[in-house]
Amino acid sequence: MNTTLLMLGQFSSLSAKLVVSAVLFTVYLKSRRRSALIWAFAWLVAAMSILSDALGVLQLISLTEATFSSMLFLGSLTFLSEEIGKNIRYSMLWAAPPLVAAMYGILLGNDWDSVVGIPYGVAAFFIALSGIMILTTISEEFTNARRAAFTLCLLGLHKMDYAFLRDVAWFAPIGFTLGAVLTVLSAYFMAKMVLSSGFTHLKGGTAISVKPGIELVTSKDYHRVKEELNGYPVLAFIRELSAPDKWKAYFLTSLPGKDTIPPTSLPRVLELSGRYLREAEMQGITGVVVIDGIEYLIVHNGITAVTKFLGTLRDLVILRDGRLIVVADENALDRKDYLTIRRVLMGG
Template identity: 25%
Template sequence: MEYGPSVYIISITLIKLLAGLLFLIAYLRTRRFSTLLISFAWFLSIPVATFGAVDIRVENAMISLAYAFTLLAVFRLIQEERIISLPKSITIAVPLALAVTGVGTSLIKSIPDEGYLIDGIFEFIAGLIVIESLSAYYKRNAKGLGISLALSGIMSTLYPMFYQKPPNMLITSIAAWLIIVPQFWFYSKIIYSERFFKWPQSMETSALKIEGTHIIPPSEFEDVKDKVGLYPTLAFLRNFKPFPGWISYLLSTVEMPKALYPTDLYKITEISTKYFKEAQQKGTKGIAIIEGLEFLKLYNDFDAVAKMLSNVRDCATLNNGTLIVFAEESAWDKKEWATLRRILGEE
């Protein structure tokens, strides 16, 4: 074997081994199943893209298994973060179909390439899913991981074209490193982040000691924010920034993603109702925060604001959730303030 290919294969293999071991250690520390799946995916990808050093039938089967585990890991991570509830027909059937296709064609054909082609497409889709689903929680690291996964998928679909006649190995090595190293880096940043490690503990609602409905001065927002922490809280905010990972909406007159116009009070009710019901179905307790009532009052009459709060409060109560409303007493007349307190059970 020539020196160039040897350096390429050895370096890529070492990176994959290191990644698999680090993520296996992370699984042992966090017990998050998505991490174990990611670890398996890295180990399975070791005999892949070797340009002839490993039989193409083995490569085709292993890339299918590796990408199947990657897709399983992405789906599992989405479920762990409680972003959306996915049916088993998607979370299990799709990765299983990818694995069966790759292994099956490797057993039947002498020079199979379906594993690289089909799984490359799904790896690209997995990258887009990561960007869309996890960016709100892991910010630039999720975007970076999603981009690297998408690029990896594109490279996989092109690999069969160069299998027997690889291009310049220096260029090939640089291209591979530019994809695999950032992918390893962003995986590590997510898996070894504070949020990832603390998330299971943050789901223990008993430790929060926040129950029922409350109306609290805005000056105490930061204290409540620290108490709630990583818990997947629904927040409608005007003047404060949410904790990373909260499901937050900005109350604003400016059109932008995740922003609600102040007159769209019905959307606050709809979003809150869906959130509390889903939390109850999953066996967790929903926590919703509404801040900026004074801003809402500028664009709505008091009765409309009070009705919205009453509806959200009823939904929170029915689903064993918590509603925290931040309001400044001095901004309301005595009758309005008494009504707000009565709605939220403070009187």
């Protein structure tokens, strides 16, 4: 293969991997999304695979490719867990096969096919599977995530043909160039994904000034709140379908759909709120979280679970100098429950 082409491809791939790793780590420091941290280490290991390839150490090639694939897959599982608000059990176990295949190949094999070929194919399959999982789960509106997932699918599928076509002289420059291009595109779209508002769930800035604090308001007062914060990037969890355009609103319902959250997914509400409040703080604005539908949450979770949830949410808001607005009508709740909620939120 042309030496210049080889060096250019390796330099492009190395640069893309190091840059996206740095971007992901920076995003993690700001958002604290575990998926960003795992992906950051995955791409850093991927950069090391270029060094192992240059050295020609088969065992190192196998290990770095397998580690990249496993961490990429684990990061994708974590990302989906963050997005859908459900813990994926045994995620580290599901991400282990590429590493297991690599270890078997190294320990039991003595030729290229055993040490690199089969483990490389398993790793490539899990790269493609990472993209497929995201494509089939994430909303079509999260275009940056879908583009990143699509390029990961293509990268994984292309890597799977390496073991069969690596000795075909005419295909070598084509395959290498295609691999370098897909690597750069995958890194680019993943960087765009984590830097987008879809990853942080906060859109734009505002000229409206909002003071931090905790509010317990009635349904009547809630109409006033919507008018006052009509142009503000509020994060709201509501039981009505209408919300101001600038608000990022999630509909509390047991039915599946776009921007919906099951009433029993209280940890998901906390996770979204924490991420939103961190992003608001970074932008220098007061994060505002609205909870409308307390009665509905109590029906599905019980008063004890809901008060614990509100207490944790209150602490998150206070720590980030945000504003929490909870909508609850005293006449719609048991008086004891209402007073408990009021005491948890207002401290009295």
